[in-house]
Amino acid sequence: MQMKDVDHLPATPDFDIWPIFVLPQAVSVENGALAVTWGDGLVSRYHPFFLAENDPAPDTLHPLSREATLPPLDIAADLRVAEAWIETGGAVTVRWSDGRRSSRFHPGWLRGNGWFGAEAPGPKPVLWMARDQPEPPTLDGPSALADDGAFLRWLVALRDYGVSRLENLPNEDGLLMRIVERIGPVRESNFGRMYTLEIKDDPDSNAFTSDALLQHVDMPTRECPHGLQFLFCRDNTTSGGEGIYVDAYRIAEDLRTEEPEHFRALCEIEWSYNNRSKTSSYKACGPVIEQDSAGNISGIRYNTWLRAPLVASLDVQDRAYRSYRAFAARAQDPAYQMVFAYRPGDLLAFDNRRALHGRNGYDAKGGTRFIEGIYADRDDLYSAIRTLERALDQEPAT
Numbered sequence: 001m002q003m004k005d006v007d008h009l010p011a012t013p014d015f016d017i018w019p020i021f022v023l024p025q026a027v028s029v030e031n032g033a034l035a036v037t038w039g040d041g042l043v044s045r046y047h048p049f050f051l052a053e054n055d056p057a058p059d060t061l062h063p064l065s066r067e068a069t070l071p072p073l074d075i076a077a078d079l080r081v082a083e084a085w086i087e088t089g090g091a092v093t094v095r096w097s098d099g100r101r102s103s104r105f106h107p108g109w110l111r112g113n114g115w116f117g118a119e120a121p122g123p124k125p126v127l128w129m130a131r132d133q134p135e136p137p138t139l140d141g142p143s144a145l146a147d148d149g150a151f152l153r154w155l156v157a158l159r160d161y162g163v164s165r166l167e168n169l170p171n172e173d174g175l176l177m178r179i180v181e182r183i184g185p186v187r188e189s190n191f192g193r194m195y196t197l198e199i200k201d202d203p204d205s206n207a208f209t210s211d212a213l214l215q216h217v218d219m220p221t222r223e224c225p226h227g228l229q230f231l232f233c234r235d236n237t238t239s240g241g242e243g244i245y246v247d248a249y250r251i252a253e254d255l256r257t258e259e260p261e262h263f264r265a266l267c268e269i270e271w272s273y274n275n276r277s278k279t280s281s282y283k284a285c286g287p288v289i290e291q292d293s294a295g296n297i298s299g300i301r302y303n304t305w306l307r308a309p310l311v312a313s314l315d316v317q318d319r320a321y322r323s324y325r326a327f328a329a330r331a332q333d334p335a336y337q338m339v340f341a342y343r344p345g346d347l348l349a350f351d352n353r354r355a356l357h358g359r360n361g362y363d364a365k366g367g368t369r370f371i372e373g374i375y376a377d378r379d380d381l382y383s384a385i386r387t388l389e390r391a392l393d394q395e396p397a398t
């Protein structure tokens with residue numbers, strides 16, 4: 001049974017929705033901590049410091065910002081839960097050992113923030129190769145812009161697949177900017193707030209030629225490369241120039257199992273990257289494959305034409321180049337590549353630190369090609385998804 005939040009329940013230290021799927025059945029005090037036995041038999045325990053600093057009362061949590069106002073040292077070092085009980089409606093009240101006023105907690109929030117032996121699973125990337133995903137997940141653009149639910153599905157596809165597309169969009173000035181700003185702030189770069197993929201007489205990137213581009217991430221020259229990229233094709237009558245997208249997380253996982261020595265080298269050896277510009281000089285370094293503390297792949301830094309010389313011993317150079325070649329062999333293997341034409345009205349959104357992108361060369365004299373690009377960051381995508389889910393009152397799409 002799902003019970004909705006009701007007025008008499010305590011506030012929570014956030015603006016999220018905490019549905020009550022199960023009610024607390026019994027509470028007890030264990031060595032000064034709160035123990036809750038839930039209706040489904042699970043038990044969760046809460047440290048007194050955890051409860052005190054998340055107390056939603058107005059003197060410990062700002063009632064408007066919902067941010068904590070309690071300094072850590074204002075919590076007594078020997079604070080203990082003295083007594084606890086369940087109110088009608090499921091809120092849990094705690095009486096404290098130091099005589100301060102009691103604290104009340106929302107049962108949905110307590111359940112959602114309880115420890116049950118493992119972290120609750122979050123969204124997992126859907127890994128793909130060409131046979132699984134020959135084209136990006138695609139929605140009709142005008143429909144997605146007119147309907148928050150469809151817009152959310154586009155964003156969730158971007159998060160989970162690392163690439164998603166809107167199609168049939170009108171050729172309209174400012175449209176790309178409006179769509180990106182609906183998700184979050186633009187992240188500018190040395191190419192400006194927005195850039196146009198056009199052929200320049202004096203190009204400061206291979207992107208501004210009609211040449212083929214090997215698979216790559218943009219901005220490996222930054223401490224944290226831009227998390228998202230948006231490419232809006234407003235016009236294209238040229239031949240060639242198809243987009244080539246690769247799920248580099250799929251490559252990394254395949255290397256982990258099939259070529260573990262190369263996988264380790266790609267995670268350990270830091271390459272430097274520098275841009276080649278007469279008016280700027282960006283430089284950053286990092287491994288090709290980044291993992292989080294749990295060993296999940298969390299980012300890719302791979303770009304052949306922006307790699308700086310690897311100043312290292314022969315042994316390290318040998319290990320670095322051979323592992324880089326192993327990665328490149330997969331990135332350039334059609335089995336990993338999604339290849340498709342940029343059609344007028346297509347908007348490609350992709351995770352720049354996961355989905356490698358590239359293109360075939362095109363005949364610049366055979367027509368016109370007008371593609372606009374904007375960068376943003378992953379955090380803004382994730383925030384937009386959570387905010388839309390909250391507004392639409394949906395369970396997180398995992």
Ligand SMILES: [Fe+2]
Nearest residue numbers: 207217218357
């Ligand atoms: Fe690029």
